[in-house]
Amino acid sequence: MMDSKMPPLIIPIFLPAIGCPERCLFCNQKASTEAILSPSSVRNFIEAALARIPDDHESREKQVAFYGGSFTAIRREDQVLYLKEVQPFLASGLIDSIRISTRPDALDEETLSQLKKYGVKTVEIGVQSMIDEVLSLARRGHCAEDTASATLRLKQRGLEVGHQLMIGLPGDTFDRFLQTLDRVIELNPDFVRIHPTLVLKGAPLEELWKDRRYSPLNLDEAVQWLKKGLLKLENSPISVARIGLQPTLELERNYLAGPYHPAFRQLVDSAILFDMARHLLQNNPNGSHAVFSCHPKEISNLRGQRNENILRLKSLFNLTDIFISGRQELPRGYLGLQTEGKEAGSSFVKRQTVKSASLITLRSW
Ligand code: SF4
Numbered sequence: 001m002m003d004s005k006m007p008p009l010i011i012p013i014f015l016p017a018i019g020c021p022e023r024c025l026f027c028n029q030k031a032s033t034e035a036i037l038s039p040s041s042v043r044n045f046i047e048a049a050l051a052r053i054p055d056d057h058e059s060r061e062k063q064v065a066f067y068g069g070s071f072t073a074i075r076r077e078d079q080v081l082y083l084k085e086v087q088p089f090l091a092s093g094l095i096d097s098i099r100i101s102t103r104p105d106a107l108d109e110e111t112l113s114q115l116k117k118y119g120v121k122t123v124e125i126g127v128q129s130m131i132d133e134v135l136s137l138a139r140r141g142h143c144a145e146d147t148a149s150a151t152l153r154l155k156q157r158g159l160e161v162g163h164q165l166m167i168g169l170p171g172d173t174f175d176r177f178l179q180t181l182d183r184v185i186e187l188n189p190d191f192v193r194i195h196p197t198l199v200l201k202g203a204p205l206e207e208l209w210k211d212r213r214y215s216p217l218n219l220d221e222a223v224q225w226l227k228k229g230l231l232k233l234e235n236s237p238i239s240v241a242r243i244g245l246q247p248t249l250e251l252e253r254n255y256l257a258g259p260y261h262p263a264f265r266q267l268v269d270s271a272i273l274f275d276m277a278r279h280l281l282q283n284n285p286n287g288s289h290a291v292f293s294c295h296p297k298e299i300s301n302l303r304g305q306r307n308e309n310i311l312r313l314k315s316l317f318n319l320t321d322i323f324i325s326g327r328q329e330l331p332r333g334y335l336g337l338q339t340e341g342k343e344a345g346s347s348f349v350k351r352q353t354v355k356s357a358s359l360i361t362l363r364s365w
Helices: 039-051 076-092 109-117 132-137 144-156 174-187 205-210 219-234 249-254 264-283 296-303 305-317
Strands: 009-014 062-067 097-102 120-128 160-167 191-196 239-243 255-257 289-294 321-326 334-339 345-350 360-362
Touching (some): 144 174, 160 174, 160 219, 191 219, 205 255, 249 255, 264 334, 264 345, 289 296, 296 321
Parallel strands (some): 009 062, 062 097, 097 120
Antiparallel strands (some): 289 334
């Protein structure tokens, strides 16, 4: 039986820049050295990928994903050639569904009918920003309204919708990013991916950066933007599929500048836990040491990379020691601090309320 709680196991078929009418400012996919897989090679590719799936992943949904370009902007007959190759796998149950990535302005009604007909379940659209000026500077060739219209029509057809967003494009600001998120939350896609803009070899942005007409965000700025963004999204029904680009050899070979980190999501989660710990310590001055409690899976994020959070908290609050106790019974997203004196017990803060500072004081959890 298929395990619906686990994210799907993706078999990615990378079609670099296929169908793209122009080249977006930040994109180096036309410079990609990877050859485009032809429709006639799809079957062998899927068979080889299925053979590599470990036994303990057998129960996961298996999804073939046509990534890397604007799938629905290629000729309709060519879309069919690719989609047809997956049909025998869908019929035999070896593959459960199909995912494609595309542009929001390449999803007319006929295309949507065709996607449904061939078993496409998920459509990821390159949204990047909901601010028209940012889209225009990024040479996207579509506007925010195209995203709104595509999202609504995909949802009406019962397709799962993903939004791919970027931060730090030319013309983008923190406020504009928050406005983008507000609009995305109104549109309510099923999931989002967000990544910071990087300068990649071969992308038109490289020239702007070399001419000093574009400066990417630094790593700390990107973490601070995404910290706020992640908390906003966690207060909505939208799931966050990924923060930061997937580290690949191709990416590392082409990276020139910008806020890249292979464990970006962990940096953002650590920054949130730092704020929570600081909030607790500010509200519960507690002598020379502190004892925090959290779910065991959050201990490493609380410590931060290379213990950075612990070192900063010690110096900020003049503490000699910080202890962390992992407590299985504590839900993820809560952080506790042991308190002393008359109010001895624990104070807790919840991840989403760290800014609004609603502390709950509990004797026991
Ligand atoms: S639509 Fe996507 S793949 Fe095509 S050029 Fe723009 S970013 Fe690159």
